[in-house]
Amino acid sequence: MGHENAGITRSAARVGAATMLSRVFGLARDTAFAVLFGTSFVADAFNLAFLIPNVFRRVVGEGNLNPAFVPVFTRILERDGEEAAGRFLRRAAGLLCVVLVGLVAVGMLAAGPLVHLYAHDWKSAPEDFRFAVGLLRLLFPSLLFAGLAALATAALNARRRFVVAALSPIVLNLGFLIGAAAAVPFASLTQRAVVFSIGGLLGGLAAWLVQLPTLRKSGLPIGVAWEPRDSEVLRVARLMGPGIIALGVVQLNLFVDTILALRLEEGSLSAMRLANRLVLLPMGVVGVAVSTASLPTLASQAAAEDRRAAVGTLAHSLKLLVTLLVPAAVGLILLARPIVTLLFQYGAFTAERSTPMTADTLVFYALGLPAFGLVRGLSQGFYSVQDTKTPVKIATAGMIVNVVLDVVLMIPLGLRGLALATSIAAWMNVWMSWALLRRHFGEIRGTGLWTSVVRVALASGALAAACVLGITWTAPLGDGVPARVAQVAVPMVLGIAALLGASFALRHHEMREILESLPGRGRRR
Numbered sequence: 001m002g003h004e005n006a007g008i009t010r011s012a013a014r015v016g017a018a019t020m021l022s023r024v025f026g027l028a029r030d031t032a033f034a035v036l037f038g039t040s041f042v043a044d045a046f047n048l049a050f051l052i053p054n055v056f057r058r059v060v061g062e063g064n065l066n067p068a069f070v071p072v073f074t075r076i077l078e079r080d081g082e083e084a085a086g087r088f089l090r091r092a093a094g095l096l097c098v099v100l101v102g103l104v105a106v107g108m109l110a111a112g113p114l115v116h117l118y119a120h121d122w123k124s125a126p127e128d129f130r131f132a133v134g135l136l137r138l139l140f141p142s143l144l145f146a147g148l149a150a151l152a153t154a155a156l157n158a159r160r161r162f163v164v165a166a167l168s169p170i171v172l173n174l175g176f177l178i179g180a181a182a183a184v185p186f187a188s189l190t191q192r193a194v195v196f197s198i199g200g201l202l203g204g205l206a207a208w209l210v211q212l213p214t215l216r217k218s219g220l221p222i223g224v225a226w227e228p229r230d231s232e233v234l235r236v237a238r239l240m241g242p243g244i245i246a247l248g249v250v251q252l253n254l255f256v257d258t259i260l261a262l263r264l265e266e267g268s269l270s271a272m273r274l275a276n277r278l279v280l281l282p283m284g285v286v287g288v289a290v291s292t293a294s295l296p297t298l299a300s301q302a303a304a305e306d307r308r309a310a311v312g313t314l315a316h317s318l319k320l321l322v323t324l325l326v327p328a329a330v331g332l333i334l335l336a337r338p339i340v341t342l343l344f345q346y347g348a349f350t351a352e353r354s355t356p357m358t359a360d361t362l363v364f365y366a367l368g369l370p371a372f373g374l375v376r377g378l379s380q381g382f383y384s385v386q387d388t389k390t391p392v393k394i395a396t397a398g399m400i401v402n403v404v405l406d407v408v409l410m411i412p413l414g415l416r417g418l419a420l421a422t423s424i425a426a427w428m429n430v431w432m433s434w435a436l437l438r439r440h441f442g443e444i445r446g447t448g449l450w451t452s453v454v455r456v457a458l459a460s461g462a463l464a465a466a467c468v469l470g471i472t473w474t475a476p477l478g479d480g481v482p483a484r485v486a487q488v489a490v491p492m493v494l495g496i497a498a499l500l501g502a503s504f505a506l507r508h509h510e511m512r513e514i515l516e517s518l519p520g521r522g523r524r525r
Helices: 002-037 040-061 061-078 083-107 113-116 118-124 126-139 142-158 162-183 189-209 212-217 231-261 268-301 307-344 352-365 369-382 390-413 417-440 449-477 479-506 507-518
Strands: none
Touching: 002 162, 002 189, 002 307, 040 083, 040 113, 040 126, 040 189, 040 231, 040 268, 040 307, 061 083, 061 113, 061 142, 061 189, 061 231, 061 307, 061 369, 061 417, 083 113, 083 142, 083 231, 083 352, 113 118, 113 231, 118 126, 126 189, 126 479, 142 162, 142 212, 162 189, 231 268, 231 307, 231 390, 268 307, 268 352, 268 369, 268 449, 307 352, 307 369, 307 449, 307 479, 307 507, 352 417, 369 390, 369 417, 390 417, 449 479
């Protein structure tokens, strides 16, 4: 048990490091986007055109494919060997290609109605509407590349080859950055958006291709086979069915958020997206890393019907999530304005309007950051026992709460209300997931989970005090890039030092384990 938990921590640290690098490139992409487009109509049009294919990507891509594919692939590999697992992978790829090509074709043909569905007010400005439709048609093929990349990622994760898969989004972001550089000479924002989109499209293709050599080295085949009646492929499809419904519910919630944001002042959708991207930085680094690293182990333990080991693995994953995401949330809340100023306040992104709109929204999203990660971590417990129906019920209940709170809270709080509604609904999802997971694993006791939570809370208090001190010291520095860097770096360094000092004083084992598992430290395997 201890060996497996340490292995999960090491794998999570490696995935987290790779994901962190990817997210840094993502932040560079977002900064370039903010400089090029600010919170203009063109920014909203691009975000909408990028959002719609991503709705389908999340349904048939990594968010749903990985938890359905990994347990089935792991069982085939352990039961029937590599040849059978490779045959299963080729057949899954064949079916996925057909589905994705069909979705891309339908999406491109229905681009006009899709834009109208989200933003029917734009039809009053025909040129703007046509531009958004054209941009959507340009970006829709990215769904095909994203889906194929997701399957390659799932196969590599199942073989515990986590790092290359986690690094592949860097290539996507590099494509966008190259597109941003190529767009600079164009004076027209619409022309810039087209060039930027082409860069992202090519980056998406490359993000799939870079995984193929590692896939081959891991002993898995590259290719497709058409066998739609294969029982194991159909099993993955059935397992994805409830997940598709659950993610469809999540996307319906995103759809409502998008429509409501487009009803607020101009640029609200872009501000919401940038704030969401910032809160997803620690979520992606920590939440995705821990859940990705833990699922293969949980799936193996569930297949062996070793409930005690599975409970220990699940509790360990939750402790890692709490240890890292609670301090991250505190830091984001306290440093929201300095971070947004440093990253985005250039060019068309103004201090008077764009920065406060984005920073205030970030604060309310950050309140839900630990919950976003815990929901994902708890979901791995359901997926490991091939229960994909319960997350549907949880997601549906959360969506209803979120939509109701959206309508109620946006009246007094505007865009901040939409972010707060998302955070409250996420915490409700944590409570429901925790309660319902006991049907499979019983009470999660004797694991030290609650002791770890108390230690994290105390250490996060020390971080908050140190951050406030750093903010006070650097406030008189004024503006300018060096001052902006100091206003983020000084409170952050002081906060991290206080967090680590308090964690060691409190003998917080998970924090020590995380530090020892960072790349370059601890045992190498």
